[in-house]
Amino acid sequence: MSxxxxxxxxxxxxxxxxxxxxxxxxxxxxxWTHERPDYRDLDVxxxxxxVAARILRLGARAHLCERRPLVLAGSSMGAYISAHVSRxxxxxxxxxxxxxxxxxxxxxxxxxxxxxTRIVHGWEDELIPALDVVRWAQRRQDTLVLVxxxxxxxxxxxxxxxxxxxxxxxxxx
Numbered sequence: 153m154s155x156x157x158x159x160x161x162x163x164x165x166x167x168x169x170x171x172x173x174x175x176x177x178x179x180x181x182x183x184w185t186h187e188r189p190d191y192r193d194l195d196v197x198x199x200x201x202x203v204a205a206r207i208l209r210l211g212a213r214a215h216l217c218e219r220r221p222l223v224l225a226g227s228s229m230g231a232y233i234s235a236h237v238s239r240x241x242x243x244x245x246x247x248x249x250x251x252x253x254x255x256x257x258x259x260x261x262x263x264x265x266x267x268x269t270r271i272v273h274g275w276e277d278e279l280i281p282a283l284d285v286v287r288w289a290q291r292r293q294d295t296l297v298l299v300x301x302x303x304x305x306x307x308x309x310x311x312x313x314x315x316x317x318x319x320x321x322x323x324x325x
Contacts, residue, residue, distance in 0.1 A: 154324045155221035155244065157186040158213055160206075160230030162250075163195050171227050171249060171305065174313035182320050184223075189213055195229075203257045206233045211240055221323050223247060225316065228279075228303065235264035243267055245323045247316050250277060250303050253284045262288060269294040270319045272312050274301035 157179045159172045166172075167188035179186040189209060195201035210233050214222065221244030224234035231251035236259060238246055246269040253262050273285045275298050282298060289296040297315060299308045 154182060154184045154320070155223060156217050156219035157184050157223045157225055157320070158210065158217070158234075159186060159188045160210055160224070160226035160234055161188065161191065162226070162228035162230050163201055165227070165230075166190065166192055169227070170309045171312055172230075174309050175225055175247070175316050178313040178317045179320060182317060182324070184320055185219060187213065191230075200255060200257045201229070203229070203233070203255065203259070207236050207259075210234065211237045214243065215241055221245060223320065223323065225249075227305070228252065232262060235262055238265040238267060239263055245269065245319065247319055248272075249305055249312055250274065250280060251285065251288075252280050253288050264292070266292065268319075268323060270315065271296045272305065272308070272315055273298055274303060274305055274308075275299065276301060277303045279303045 159175050161169050161172045167190050176186045191206050194205045223245040225247035226234040227249040231248035248271045275282050301307045
């Protein structure tokens with residue numbers, strides 16, 4: 153048996169979203185346990201939802217996890233909170249899809265622990281400029297895969313799952 157993954161959905165999405173479901177299927181196929189917390193009750197609390205409460209919810213779930221390695225994965229707002237939680241407690245890896253580099257909410261800027269990190273981002277992302285993500289990943293020397301897609305990465309759902317599978321295999325004990 154391998155480790156555990158917590159997959160966080162984006163804003164205006166849910167735990168059954170296509171990317172979250174695809175990542176969960178891949179994790180399960182590789183013998184990893186997984187969970188997909190639901191943040192929809194927090195996401196209706198303003199234009200960006202309650203970011204701080206999302207971070208607290210994910211942090212509480214991650215804190216209870218005894219399986220290692222522990223990987224946090226997420227799309228958009230889910231990537232943002234995963235990165236922030238990685239600074240608060242020990243995680244073994246981050247898988248970030250379309251991560252916002254900055255928000256008009258607190259915490260304002262994307263920050264993450266220096267752990268193995270893989271990022272998938274769309275060149276045509278209409279919300280988060282690809283070059284902002286390139287600069288952020290470059291400073292950290294993270295693995296970054298840029299694809300010809302928009303913010304939702306809808307044309308690359310299976311690609312994201314495959315990339316996630318490669319990342320988990322790299323981290324497996």
